[in-house]
Amino acid sequence: MRQYIRYIVPILIPLIILLLPASAFPVDGLTVVQQRVIAIFLLAALCWVLEPIPIYATSVVIIVLELLLLSDKGLYLFRQDEGQAHFGELLVYSDIMATFSSPIIMLFLGGFFLAMAATKYRLDVNLARVLLKPFGTQPKYVMFGLMLITAIFSMFMSNTATTAMMLSILAPVIALFGVKDPGKIAFALCVPVAANIGGIGTPIGTPPNAIALKYISEDNMISFGEWMFFGVPFVAILLVFAWFLINYLYPAKQDKIELTIKGKFLKTPKAITVYITFGLTILLWLMGSSHGMNSYTVALIPVAIFSLTGIINKEDLKKISWDVLWLVSGGIALGLALDKTGLARLLVNSIPFDNYSPYVVLAGAAILCLLMANFMSHTATANLLMPIMAALGTSMTSLTPLGGEITLILVVTFAASLGMSLPISTPPNALAHATGHVQSNQMARVGVIIGIVGVLMSFVMIWLLHLIDHI
Incomplete structure (x- = not known):
């Protein structure tokens, strides 16, 4: 029935x-x-x-x-x-x-091309190998390194692809933990948590971010660099909190851990083209105000270069997340x-929203979005709520002292990405749960706390940024 x-x-x-x-x-x-x-x-x-x-x-x-x-x-x-x-x-x-061909779609298409080329020429794995070296062999610091690398990759790659890659790297390491060692849970859980948080850092990190840009008016338009200006500090602070939380709830009993990732940077002409294009695209995204191109235009540069050079061929195109x-x-x-x-x-x-405190409206919108995002796709949640929130933001005069529509849209956007309490909440969560090392109740305990703290943090950060703009 x-x-x-x-x-x-x-x-x-x-x-x-x-x-x-x-x-x-x-x-x-x-x-x-x-x-x-x-x-x-x-x-x-x-x-x-x-x-x-x-x-x-x-x-x-x-x-x-x-x-x-x-x-x-x-x-x-x-x-x-x-x-x-x-x-x-x-x-x-x-x-x-x-x-079907909105600038937002083109922005994501450029991100997909970059991620696919990076994976094809093992840029992601080799970067992980190099960047994880400084974190030593103590489990808690190795875990922090894993979370940091996962979050950075998730800013420019699919959260799902990043999680799949990092969990495959971790598989032999997790197997070394004892059967009842909480460190096994911590290592399996830290990757999806970092991937979900890291996606907030850039407009292409996760679909809700790109959808938010669509509803921010021309007067308040945010560039790629401006998004990262508040997105990256938010990710950094929440990532450190998540690391402390996971370490506190599931401390590893093992004293030492060896993380061996095999591979070396390729030096073929195509691989070098990928490295240069990847770096150049990110640089152009960050320097949007100096060269005059917006992030949507820049996103098509790697599409053109990788298609022209054969780095991404017609078989690769079939693998894009259409x-x-x-x-x-x-x-x-x-x-x-x-x-x-x-x-x-x-x-x-x-509805007489002006009769309510703007803080009540902001909190209500964030809580509604957070709840929805835990039980359905983050993108679908953003798709449903964003147009209504954009109209609410422009019509509520009481929101103007707090930043108006942009504040409401950003709070809801961050809340959409913070829904990570269940295995069904996000694909990274589902992948971690599929390893068999994390139970639903363990995931929920961490996800609920991070979600609530993240929403509160978004209020504080957006309020601080609004204050800075008016100084």
Whole structure:
């Protein structure tokens, strides 16, 4: 019966919403087009939570439904009342289709090319080998080194790929621990925790970051370097806290640990091209204000170089995480519909948020996002909440002294990445749990504490940055 509910509910509820008269909704002035957006939004939310179909497939369905029901080139049956006051404004079909090639998608595509080239030419493994040497043989310091390297890699590579690589390096080391040595839990747990935290550090570190950039207005636009200016210190502080926490809860009994990673830097022309392009791209991202190119333009440089030189060939292209790109594009399309039809503003204006303290609104939004992110995809969570938070941020005058929409969006973005309490919360968590060394309750104990501390930290850091801007 439960299996059938997963399939029936996501279809039935949106269908009921479509068939209800406008007077049945507690919002004045709701148009036919806005009613259709509500139905599509609920379909997306239910499909992303219940997962009757893959989450990337939900995104494709969103875009197709918007083209059919909301666009100026949709089915004639759904456009026959066009021009009447109660009907509302239709979306331009090319705007909906453009979500597949949004600048955000190009930014992620550039990140995928860099990560794939780094893995193919063993740049990641060799960097890990070199960077871990200074951390000695004491388990707690080796663990800190692992967390630091994992977090750095996660800023520029897929969190999942980074976790898979680091856990494979750790597999023979974890096997050396005694059966009842808590160090085994600590080492298996530290990698996904560091990967989840590290993704916050850059706009390409995790999809919620890129989605957030889409909803930050031109006046408050954040460059790649500016994001890292507050993202990296946040990651560093939270990483140290996570290290202390894991060491405290699961201290290793073993006195010494040897971490041997075999390999050497390749010196072929293609490998050298990868090293130079990787370094140059990151440098250009960090120096955005001096050369005039934005991060989206820079992201396509490695795509062009690696394609031109054959470093990434057509077989490699098949391995790109197209599902992530489709998932993000579906979220952008959903946000477009909520924004352009005026539904997000209508819903936000119908609730007197200005009557509440801005701190209550910020805390409520962060807690809601953190809870959702623990039980569903971080990207799906950001896709659902971000357009509503953007509309709320621009409409709440009481938020202006705290930084306005940008504060609300960043708090929610950080909260989305901090949902790491369960094996299902993130792919890195699932990979760590699959090793058999970490139980769900052990993961939850660490994940809940880091999530709450991380959200509180995001409030403090964003408040401090706002203060600095006004000095």
